[in-house]
Amino acid sequence: MFNPSQADVRRFFCSVYAKSKAGQPLEAIEKIASLWIDEHHEYHVALSDVDAALQQMGQVEGDKTNPFLHLSMHLSITEQCSIDQPRGIRQAIELLTHRLDSLHDAHHAAMDCLGRMLWESQCAGRPPDGNAYVACVQRHATRD
Structure with missing residues (x-):
């Protein structure tokens, strides 16, 4: 790896x-x-x-976004979708992209889920929960 x-x-x-x-x-x-x-x-x-x-x-500069982390997350989500890992992420991102009419905005919404999954994993000292991550993105895709 x-x-x-x-x-x-x-x-x-x-x-x-x-x-x-x-x-x-x-x-x-x-x-x-x-x-x-x-x-x-x-x-x-x-x-x-x-x-x-x-x-x-x-x-850390106040509430500024770290450009390197942000771009890394875009790259990670793109790669996840290309191999559908965790399973279901490709469809969840596609649905979210359709709902938001923007792949870019879909990635930004998914970043909240990805960041939460990684934070929870680190806090609990366990592997990341891909199912919870996909479920989070799916919830964003089905919001009214």
Whole structure:
């Protein structure tokens, strides 16, 4: 299993941004990351300076979203849907996308569920509960 460090994740997204801006060829995972980067113009400044990104690791700036965590969650949800793991996540995201008329907004809603699942797993010291995660996304998809 691939387990990148925070620094690895920051280097990856900064590299993807630089390669994309320069028109360089991208690997498959980089292409997916690039699409999500393009959706988040507000992160371009943070992605343009890898040294600053590495120096800012561990710093919390009020209620600002961590661009590297946020993009990592987009990438995770995209990968989960591509292999339907946990089982049912692909359909739940598709239903949520249809309800919200936006894949991007569906991902943002699913991030709440993904974050909750990971937090609960860490607090309880047990593996993540994929069924609860999918059920949470399904609830978002069926809300009025």
